[in-house]
Amino acid sequence: MSKETILTGVTTTGAPHLGNYAGAIRPAIAASRRDDVNTFYFLADYHALVKNPSPDAVHQSSLEIAATWLALGLDTDKSVFYRQTDIPEIPELMWILSSVTAKGLMNRAHAYKAAVAANEGGGQNDPDKGITMALFSYPVLMAADILLFNARKVPVGKDQKQHVEMARDIAQRFNHNFRELFVLPEADIDENTAVLTGLDGRKMSKSYNNTIPLFLPEKKFRKLIMKIKTNSLEPGEPKQTKGSTLFDIYRAFANEAEVESMRGKFAEGIGWGDCKQELFEYLNDHLKDARDEYDRLIADPGYVEGVLQKGAERAREIAVPFIAKVRDAVGIRPLANR
Numbered sequence: 001m002s003k004e005t006i007l008t009g010v011t012t013t014g015a016p017h018l019g020n021y022a023g024a025i026r027p028a029i030a031a032s033r034r035d036d037v038n039t040f041y042f043l044a045d046y047h048a049l050v051k052n053p054s055p056d057a058v059h060q061s062s063l064e065i066a067a068t069w070l071a072l073g074l075d076t077d078k079s080v081f082y083r084q085t086d087i088p089e090i091p092e093l094m095w096i097l098s099s100v101t102a103k104g105l106m107n108r109a110h111a112y113k114a115a116v117a118a119n120e121g122g123g124q125n126d127p128d129k130g131i132t133m134a135l136f137s138y139p140v141l142m143a144a145d146i147l148l149f150n151a152r153k154v155p156v157g158k159d160q161k162q163h164v165e166m167a168r169d170i171a172q173r174f175n176h177n178f179r180e181l182f183v184l185p186e187a188d189i190d191e192n193t194a195v196l197t198g199l200d201g202r203k204m205s206k207s208y209n210n211t212i213p214l215f216l217p218e219k220k221f222r223k224l225i226m227k228i229k230t231n232s233l234e235p236g237e238p239k240q241t242k243g244s245t246l247f248d249i250y251r252a253f254a255n256e257a258e259v260e261s262m263r264g265k266f267a268e269g270i271g272w273g274d275c276k277q278e279l280f281e282y283l284n285d286h287l288k289d290a291r292d293e294y295d296r297l298i299a300d301p302g303y304v305e306g307v308l309q310k311g312a313e314r315a316r317e318i319a320v321p322f323i324a325k326v327r328d329a330v331g332i333r334p335l336a337n338r
């Protein structure tokens with residue numbers, strides 16, 4: 001029995017925040033240490049182009065995300081860590097998969113539908129106004145990412161579940177039409193991993209602009225934590241832990257005993273200012289070493305590039321022979337042996 005493959009990608013827009021860490025990066029790094037699975041993690045920089053960010057932003061974000069994963073201890077000997085755009089077999093497979101993907105299936109993708117709905121709601125008479133083919137085909141590219149490496153488990157947030165199901169549909173269609181080449185993937189949504197709230201009390205997300213980046217200089221980091229929204233209860237008044245962003249963030253990092261002790265402080269009426277200071281000190285201690293390493297890596301992009309190149313080499317050891325089988329299955333092969 002070959003080992004099960006776990007694979008996930010990170011779109012290279014923006015800098016990783018506390019919510020990304022608790023929800024995705026930390027569990028992924030934990031999985032990378034397991035001996036019973038293979039892990040593939042990659043920078044989804046083709047996916048980043050969908051939102052038409054500036055070239056500099058795409059470039060910078062790739063460095064920041066790669067440096068973050070490395071600084072937090074990803075073991076790149078065990079895990080295959082690469083950049084999507086270093087694997088030409090991914091867009092090649094995307095095209096082949098496009099030929100077995102129903103357009104109607106893509107019409108039902110949430111992200112596309114939301115964009116159409118926004119146009120219609122905004123009184124646009126062209127429902128597709130501003131919608132690119134990249135946005136529309138996004139799920140096919142994601143299917144190629146997953147299917148090229150025969151990943152079985154795909155850890156993602158709830159918003160990506162539909163895309164993994166589409167990848168599964170596409171794989172099934174290919175397997176049925178041609179040859180059983182693809183493993184059918186499954187979204188792995190861990191209900192126990194923390195979904196953090198952000199500065200304003202909504203889910204921490206780049207799209208809400210309410211994030212706390214992981215590796216800010218200490219002063220800026222403290223300033224942001226001081227900005228987290230609280231209610232107007234005074235010091236000395238007992239406070240609810242439920243619905244408290246401060247408590248939720250603390251809980252995502254602290255151990256059980258620490259969480260219990262913080263619960264006690266809430267009941268005793270800890271002042272919000274003191275609570276924020278305590279959260280800042282706790283997180284700062286927790287992240288300090290990684291932040292130093294992160295700063296070193298950001299200052300040495302050549303090193304990070306080398307790590308990604310090595311990862312791409314390993315990924316292509318799998319991708320190149322596999323795409324040959326896919327090509328053969330659809331009839332793309334030499335006319336004769338010469």
Ligand code: TRP
Pocket residue numbers: 007008009010011044047141142145146154155156160
């Ligand atoms: N679309 C994913 C996101 O925005 C990122 C991604 C790209 C991905 N390709 C993937 C995730 C393949 C899992 C598997 O979060």
